[in-house]
Amino acid sequence: MQLSIYPFLPIFLFAACVIGLAIILLVVANLFNPVHPGRVKGMPYESGMDPFHDTRRRFDIRFHLLAIAFMVFDVELLFLYPWAVAVRPAAENVPAAAPAAAPAAAKAPTAAESAPAKPSRGSVAGVHQGWQNRNAVFIGAMLFILLLVLGFVYDWRKGVFNWR
Amino acid sequence: MLLPLTLEALLKIALLIAGLMTAAAYFVLLERWIAAWVQDRLGPNRVGVPLTKIRLFGLGQPIADGVKFLFKAEFTPGHVDKFIYFLAPMSIFAAAILVFAVIPFGSALPPNIFPASWGVGEPIQLVAAPGIDVGMIYVFAVGSIAVYGVVLGGWASNNKYSFLGGLRSGAQLISYELPLGLGILGVVLASGSLRLETIISQQAQSGAWNCFLQPLGFLVFAVASFAEAGRLPFDLPEAEQELVGGYHTEYSGIKLMMYLVAEFLHMITASFLIAILFLGGWHFWGLTDGGGPDGNTVTWVVAVLRIIVLLAKVMAMILFFMVVRWSWPRFRYDQLMDIGWKVMIPWGLANLIAVAVWVEYGDRIAHSLGLPPLLCMGLCGFVILLLGWYVATKADPTLNDNRPRRRLISPDRHVEKIEV
Numbered sequence: 001m002q003l004s005i006y007p008f009l010p011i012f013l014f015a016a017c018v019i020g021l022a023i024i025l026l027v028v029a030n031l032f033n034p035v036h037p038g039r040v041k042g043m044p045y046e047s048g049m050d051p052f053h054d055t056r057r058r059f060d061i062r063f064h065l066l067a068i069a070f071m072v073f074d075v076e077l078l079f080l081y082p083w084a085v086a087v088r089p090a091a092e093n094v095p096a097a098a099p100a101a102a103p104a105a106a107k108a109p110t111a112a113e114s115a116p117a118k119p120s121r122g123s124v125a126g127v128h129q130g131w132q133n134r135n136a137v138f139i140g141a142m143l144f145i146l147l148l149v150l151g152f153v154y155d156w157r158k159g160v161f162n163w164r
Numbered sequence: 165m166l167l168p169l170t171l172e173a174l175l176k177i178a179l180l181i182a183g184l185m186t187a188a189a190y191f192v193l194l195e196r197w198i199a200a201w202v203q204d205r206l207g208p209n210r211v212g213v214p215l216t217k218i219r220l221f222g223l224g225q226p227i228a229d230g231v232k233f234l235f236k237a238e239f240t241p242g243h244v245d246k247f248i249y250f251l252a253p254m255s256i257f258a259a260a261i262l263v264f265a266v267i268p269f270g271s272a273l274p275p276n277i278f279p280a281s282w283g284v285g286e287p288i289q290l291v292a293a294p295g296i297d298v299g300m301i302y303v304f305a306v307g308s309i310a311v312y313g314v315v316l317g318g319w320a321s322n323n324k325y326s327f328l329g330g331l332r333s334g335a336q337l338i339s340y341e342l343p344l345g346l347g348i349l350g351v352v353l354a355s356g357s358l359r360l361e362t363i364i365s366q367q368a369q370s371g372a373w374n375c376f377l378q379p380l381g382f383l384v385f386a387v388a389s390f391a392e393a394g395r396l397p398f399d400l401p402e403a404e405q406e407l408v409g410g411y412h413t414e415y416s417g418i419k420l421m422m423y424l425v426a427e428f429l430h431m432i433t434a435s436f437l438i439a440i441l442f443l444g445g446w447h448f449w450g451l452t453d454g455g456g457p458d459g460n461t462v463t464w465v466v467a468v469l470r471i472i473v474l475l476a477k478v479m480a481m482i483l484f485f486m487v488v489r490w491s492w493p494r495f496r497y498d499q500l501m502d503i504g505w506k507v508m509i510p511w512g513l514a515n516l517i518a519v520a521v522w523v524e525y526g527d528r529i530a531h532s533l534g535l536p537p538l539l540c541m542g543l544c545g546f547v548i549l550l551l552g553w554y555v556a557t558k559a560d561p562t563l564n565d566n567r568p569r570r571r572l573i574s575p576d577r578h579v580e581k582i583e584v
Contacts, residue, residue, distance in 0.1 A: 009166075010173035010293035011302075011546075014265045015258070022422065024357040028447040029418035033238040042242030044323040045413055055322050073509075079347045079518075081301065086351040087523060090286050119220075138524045145517060147304050152509065161505040163498035 065160045076148045081142050176270035176292045180264055184258045188428040189226035195486050196225075233421040239556040240320075241414050246319035253415065256313025257422035260429035266299040267436050268361050270446050270471035273463055287462065288473070291361070300348055300358040303437065305435040310430065311337045312428050317423070318411035329410025332497065333401055338393035340398075346512025347385030350378050351441045354364070364445030368452070373444035373539045382442045382551040383513040384508050389434035391504065394427060399453045400500055435481035443477050486557040504561070511552045518548050 016092050155161065193208065200207025210491060211228050212220035238250065260450055272287035289295075318330015351374050352358055355366045367373050375382040391398040412423045439445060446452055452470045462470075495503070522529075523539055530537040 004438065006166075006169060006296075007293065007295040009169060010177070011262075011265050011296070013170065013173050013294055014177050014180075015262055017174075017256070018261045020249060021181060021261075022257050025418050025422070026238075026250065027235075027255070029234055031496070034234050035237070035239075035243070037239075044241065044243055044321070045408065046324055047408065051324070055324050055327050056319075059327075059331060062333055066335050067338065070342065073342050074338075074345065077342065077349065080275045080349055081352065082356070084349055085354065085356060085358060087356070094221045099365060128201065137210075138520070141384065142517070145513065145520075152513075156506070161501060164499045 062160070062163070069155050069160055072151060073148065076144075076151075080141070080144070083137075083144075085139070087137065170290075173292065180292055180579050181261060183577070184261055184264060184432070185425065185430065186226075188425045189230060189426050191432070191482065193222065193226050194482075195489070197222075198483075198486045199478075199490055202487075218497060230421075233418055236417040238417045238419075242416060243322045245320040245322065249414075250419070251315050251411075252317035252320060252425075253419040253422040254309050255316070255424045259306050259309035259313070260426035260433070263303055263429075263433050264301050264436075266296050266360060266446070267291065267433070267440070268364065268474075270387075270467065270474055271361075272462055273467050289361075296359070298358050299360045300352060301536065302550055303360075304345065304348065304432075305431075306339075307433065307535075310392075310426070313423075313426065314411050317415070321414035323414050325408045326411050326413045328565035329413070329540065333394070335390060336394075336398065336400055336500060336504075339501060340388045340508070343384045343456070343512045344388040344392060345383045346509065346516055347388060348441065350515050351514075352518070353519050353523055354378065360440050360445075364440055364447065367444045368447035373447070375442040376542045376545070377538065378515055378519055378545050380511055380545065380552055381519070381541055383440065384512045384515060386438055387503070387508060389438060389486070390485070391500070393430040393434045393485070395431060395485055395498040396476050397492040397495050398495060398500060399489075400497055426460035431482065431485050432478070434443065435478045435485065437558060439474060441478040443481075446479075448473045460498070488505060502560075507556050511556070511562065514548060514552055516553075520545065528555075558579055 078099075165198075195400070196209045207222070208225045209222040210219060211222055211224040212218045213224065240246065267292040268289070271291040272289050273285055314337065315330045315334040318326045318333070321330075351363060353375065354377065355363045355367075359364060394400075412420055415423060447470075452466055452473055522544065526537055526541060529539040533540060535543075
């Protein structure tokens, strides 16, 4: 299957339009507004007090730990998306085949009753997928999730998620 | 090929941007009305047609607000980091609108609105960028840009309140992105596609919405999208009483408007996603059945009905968001983090594993039990929901017990020494 740029064209157009709109709004607002700068007006608003030291000081390490934990888990989650899409047979992924697949899906329980040992899922697609192979995929995915859980438990035990 | 595609896309984009800006403005009015109703006062009811005495229930208020934002002093404080200060509201505003590129507003319109000589033979898809296979990933990716707008805005403002607000809000947004992703992953696994149209049409085919099949995933996703939208009870980013407005303390005029519009658009996006992923999209039993699940042979009546059903669901979700905002107090920051990391992520993982097991072995299990597969899956879903609830409340009794007590802190909530 060839990857075409056409479906993505509206997104690029949309991005250009929206960024253009944001710039136009800023420019228009800057054309019409009154400008009266002042020394006190330019000070940071901190409840009316004079600011007494630099803003960008050291902050709590927990934000940093949290960000690292987020990076790890989010990337692991992203790796799960291809599995989530591909674990289903191909026929159910193609929207054009959906009406054709509808009666087959409706008949699935009765078909399963007549042939109990063999679920009709793999055969609908015309793609032969043996149960042995699918079991391996399932176990692999579960092991991957187990890794995620292990990291999660480790962080929890280390106290990364404690905020008081 | 290229020109009609571009024209169609531009037309949809113009409609979308205009519609979304108007919707955001009028949802502000609606929210103020609901606030007034909750607090037993009148709310905005004065501004109507200008230069006359016609009041129109205050329907002119959003337009007046917009004009005011445009003509207010575009003041830039002297102490800010100029480039980032301007970039932050633009990025959050653009990203909030851009998400709608792949969100469908119905199934499809039949092509016979145009004269036959125009040669429009295909149904008109009600989405700005139809045929994107990675729709859900796109929504997730563009939605995450909001973190940049918030953190950069807080950083560039060079104000301690803004800085603290930006930090807190950044931590909140990234924390709740994980449960959000887990909730989405359950739906993607069950329907086997990242296209939002396909996710809806699968729910329409089976007639069982995902909120019945995976109630725990629905709960996790709904809570996480409340937090991502920064709505009460998760509005820590701009806790007015503590942070004087948080990351947008130093913003005024049109840049503040960009932040506020983006916030409302986040809520609208979240409502659309909840309606599409879990509440069946445009499907309603008996109302929207004719015309095929992907709308290829749809009639006008059904096409319009589908749009109305979807928008009614979205509207109901938005009203729910607003009523929750005016009836719940805000969480404390440690409560927020505890709910995100210690409750929502384990629940999301449990839901994901349950759905994975179901996709793999569900037909066999249902057959051996002699029940219809979908009914069986729904029952399992509710069992897992109750189980998750039970385990979580056993682990932390303060979760479902609201009675006043002397020791609100459960035993495991002491500060531990963090070893790095």
